[in-house]
Amino acid sequence: MAIDELEAQSFHWLVDMLESVEVGLVVLDLEFRVQAWNGFMENHSGITASKIRNRVLFELFPDIPEAWLTRKVDSVALLNTRAFTSWEQRPYLFKFRNTRPITGTEDYMFQNLTISPLSGTTGQVEKICLMVYDVTDIASGKRALERANEQLAKLSMTDRLTGLLNRGTWENLVDAEFERYRRYNQATSLVMFDIDFFKKVNDNYGHLAGDEVIKDTAATTKTNLRQSDSIGRYGGEEFGIVLPETDAEGARIICERIRESIEHSVVQTSVAPIRYTVSVGIAQLGDKPKSYMEWLQQADKALYAAKKGGRNRVVVFE
Numbered sequence: 001m002a003i004d005e006l007e008a009q010s011f012h013w014l015v016d017m018l019e020s021v022e023v024g025l026v027v028l029d030l031e032f033r034v035q036a037w038n039g040f041m042e043n044h045s046g047i048t049a050s051k052i053r054n055r056v057l058f059e060l061f062p063d064i065p066e067a068w069l070t071r072k073v074d075s076v077a078l079l080n081t082r083a084f085t086s087w088e089q090r091p092y093l094f095k096f097r098n099t100r101p102i103t104g105t106e107d108y109m110f111q112n113l114t115i116s117p118l119s120g121t122t123g124q125v126e127k128i129c130l131m132v133y134d135v136t137d138i139a140s141g142k143r144a145l146e147r148a149n150e151q152l153a154k155l156s157m158t159d160r161l162t163g164l165l166n167r168g169t170w171e172n173l174v175d176a177e178f179e180r181y182r183r184y185n186q187a188t189s190l191v192m193f194d195i196d197f198f199k200k201v202n203d204n205y206g207h208l209a210g211d212e213v214i215k216d217t218a219a220t221t222k223t224n225l226r227q228s229d230s231i232g233r234y235g236g237e238e239f240g241i242v243l244p245e246t247d248a249e250g251a252r253i254i255c256e257r258i259r260e261s262i263e264h265s266v267v268q269t270s271v272a273p274i275r276y277t278v279s280v281g282i283a284q285l286g287d288k289p290k291s292y293m294e295w296l297q298q299a300d301k302a303l304y305a306a307k308k309g310g311r312n313r314v315v316v317f318e
């Protein structure tokens, strides 16, 4: 076989390979007109090589960030060096639908991109090659892991039944608020409250109905609070609220509103409609408590007084 014929054959194989490789290959001239478009690009875009040849890329793909790509390509051409971008910087350049059944959770194909300069015989950069790698499997795996980690972090901070902060997390907030008071001296109040005769709810209607009541307490309280107020589930049927920038009188008004909403609400459990009440203790932070624990004890004493005074009431620690 003549040398020329051999070369022609190997060129043919090479083109065949580039056509079928599982990487998107695009050759552009420096005016962004498409010069080559392989099978991967045809399959995922639905646009054939013959149709796109000599067309400006941005006309057919208006979603492509033109300024960004132009900047990248210009520096590749100027410096005659490759550039890379990962899906973490920019999820994709070409908005191709994700066609992989395993990673069906993602709508679009995640892509890594390499931009390579192609020099002519004179050594001048004449064309640019874009290599588009489908990294949907890697990206969706990493994103799922991140979501799971976020979920875990959230779960370790919250109470499963109510979604409120759990005791440990909430106590940390009380401690932080205590320290903030020592520095800035702004009025701050702490609330402890507890469902009245909750044992009877469990005894009469069962534990699951009791759980429904606890959830109702959490939901009703939350709707009566501001974003900056932190509510936690302190124990079984005991809750705590930190009210920043709120004095005892302000806290009393808020707590009366919560107490009344609960008194007038009816929890529609699967067993029976249940009415219930809560008792509330408030302690505005002053100079006395030497630690956040002492502050908690003050609020707890006020709660005890509310129970002793007949329940379904709000008492402020004196």
Ligand SMILES: Nc1nc2c(ncn2[C@@H]2O[C@H](COP(=O)(O)OP(=O)(O)OP(=O)(O)O)[C@@H](O)[C@H]2O)c(=O)[nH]1
Pocket: 161, 194, 195, 196, 197, 198, 199, 200, 202, 206, 207, 208, 209, 210, 211, 214, 235, 236, 237, 307, 311
């Ligand atoms: N359903 C349910 N019950 C709980 C949960 N945690 C604690 N309890 C119950 O809450 C009840 C609390 O009872 P007590 O401490 O005697 O208080 P109480 O009956 O509310 O009486 P007072 O607080 O004095 O009004 C107990 O029966 C606990 O078993 C929970 O997560 N779900």
